[in-house]
Amino acid sequence: MITIKTAEDITKLREGGKHLAAVLAELKKAAKVGVKTSALDALAEKIVRDFGDKPAFLNYKPQGAARPYPASLCVSINDEIVHGIPNENDRELVEGDIVSLDMGLVHEGMVVDSAITVGVGQIDTKAKKLLAATEEAMNAGIKAARGGKHIGDIGVAVEAVADRNTFSIADELAGHGVGYKVHEDPFVPNFGMPGQGPLLKPGMVIAIEPMLNEGGSEIRHGADGYTISTKDGSRSAHFEHTVLITEGAPEILTKI
Ligand code: MG
Numbered sequence: 001m002i003t004i005k006t007a008e009d010i011t012k013l014r015e016g017g018k019h020l021a022a023v024l025a026e027l028k029k030a031a032k033v034g035v036k037t038s039a040l041d042a043l044a045e046k047i048v049r050d051f052g053d054k055p056a057f058l059n060y061k062p063q064g065a066a067r068p069y070p071a072s073l074c075v076s077i078n079d080e081i082v083h084g085i086p087n088e089n090d091r092e093l094v095e096g097d098i099v100s101l102d103m104g105l106v107h108e109g110m111v112v113d114s115a116i117t118v119g120v121g122q123i124d125t126k127a128k129k130l131l132a133a134t135e136e137a138m139n140a141g142i143k144a145a146r147g148g149k150h151i152g153d154i155g156v157a158v159e160a161v162a163d164r165n166t167f168s169i170a171d172e173l174a175g176h177g178v179g180y181k182v183h184e185d186p187f188v189p190n191f192g193m194p195g196q197g198p199l200l201k202p203g204m205v206i207a208i209e210p211m212l213n214e215g216g217s218e219i220r221h222g223a224d225g226y227t228i229s230t231k232d233g234s235r236s237a238h239f240e241h242t243v244l245i246t247e248g249a250p251e252i253l254t255k256i
């Protein structure tokens with residue numbers, strides 16, 4: 001069921017979204033050569049708790065998962081697409097890595113979700129292009145998410161940017177409704193057909209999150225039950241914002 005958020009919910013989502021943007025800005029600064037992924041997770045949790053909020057992913061058990069997620073943050077490096085576990089699988093960042101930092105927080109009962117991919121030290125030209133294209137794909141998807149349009153229109157916009165840059169889409173993974181829970185309806189694929197899928201209505205809140213790969217679109221599930229990587233070992237990038245659907249242009253909730 002697709003939920004419509006109330007004015008009071010939206011106020012809380014805006015506040016939580018600003019907090020989450022601040023957390024990701026701090027994590028971006030902290031993601032340097034030699035930093036451990038466990039340290040990024042601890043930093044993320046600390047900032048969230050200092051705001052009086054809660055990490056949304058810690059102990060969250062997605063449908064079909066064998067166990068709850070054990071960290072506050074997802075840290076996915078290079079060929080890892082999403083859901084890398086920063087504390088159990090502790091790694092030191094090295095020069096040239098590209099690192100997806102994906103975080104959800106709960107503010108006064110309302111959940112927001114956002115991700116960025118950052119380069120560690122100097123990254124190569126192709127990595128820069130991958131990051132830029134993935135962020136551009138997210139922004140194109142957001143621009144298409146207008147009240148009266150459809151979920152498929154978002155996917156069309158995302159896919160066009162990926163195609164133009166000759167990157168593939170990790171198309172088994174998608175965005176989602178968010179707000180009362182981490183994952184709500186609707187499913188928000190990063191590909192689609194114009195005018196297809198659920199109608200976008202004012203008050204809907206969705207996470208738009210393209211994941212673009214340098215190589216093929218196929219994915220591989222890690223033995224830890226969470227980490228998802230590219231099957232061919234090529235690098236992947238990920239950007240995500242939580243947005244509010246309105247009568248006109250959507251409002252990005254997870255920005256400062
Ligand atoms: Mg996320």
Ligand code: MG
Nearest residue numbers: 113207209240
């Ligand atoms: Mg998400």
